[in-house]
Amino acid sequence: MSLPGQQVxxxxxxxxxxxxxxxxxxxxxxxxxxxxxxxPWSGLLNGIGGHIERGEDxxxxxLREIKEETGLILSPSSLYLSGVVTVDVGNSPGIGLYIFVGEIEVSETHSSCEGTPEWIDLEDFDKQTLVEDLPALLPRAIKSYHNKQPYCAVTTFAEDGSPSIHFNP
Structure with missing residues (x-):
């Protein structure tokens, strides 16, 4: 692979x-x-994450976002790539979202300027005030983690701004 062949x-x-x-x-x-x-997501619950910086995989x-937002330091092998979602925001650029799932034994976290980490019971998570795509993304990510079969999806938005996620198993 050469640089000239990789030009945008x-x-x-x-x-x-x-x-x-x-x-x-x-x-x-x-x-x-x-x-x-x-x-617009202030006060809502979301997964832990953010932008991938230049030079990062x-x-x-x-792992960096988890450390910054919760204080937890994890090994690379503790996170499993569960899914990849292309988010079509209606123009370019869109968003390429890499979704990871991991299991940990420690539960002590700290807050950051991004927000406050909260442990939520899985059986009650959908009763919480969530970022609107989380009720679809979280169960699918956990299922993929347990099955060890990553998924792909595309998120599009209706005229009213509501998301629609199209999963490809």
Missing amino acids: QAGRYSVLPRCLSFLLCEEQVLLIRIAEGRG PRGAA
């Missing part, structure tokens, strides 16, 4: 890489309540 063509659809992680401990999942003043970015 102007006008082609592109995506910004992001990561999202779900950490399991017994029958709970670690989510983060987005801090007030952090945009998706798992390395997920």
Whole structure:
């Protein structure tokens, strides 16, 4: 693979890489309540994650985000790539979302400027105030983790802004 063959063509659809992680401990999942003043998701629960920085691989970015947002330090082998979702926001660039799942034994975390980590019972997670795609993404990510079969999906948005996720097993 040579650099000249990797050039981005102007006008082609592109995506910004992001990561999202779900950490399991017994029958709970670690989510983060987005801090007030952090945009339209303020006050909602989401997985742990963010942008993949230049030079980072998706798992390395997920590990960094977990450390920054929760204080937890995990080994690379503790995270499993559960899925990849292309988020079509209606223009370019879209979002390329790498979803990871891992199991941990420690449950002590700390807050950050991003928000406050909260352990949520898996049986009750859908009763929480969640970022709107989480009720579809989290169960699918956990299923993929247990089956060891990653999935792919595309998220599109209706005119009213509501997401629709199209899974490809």
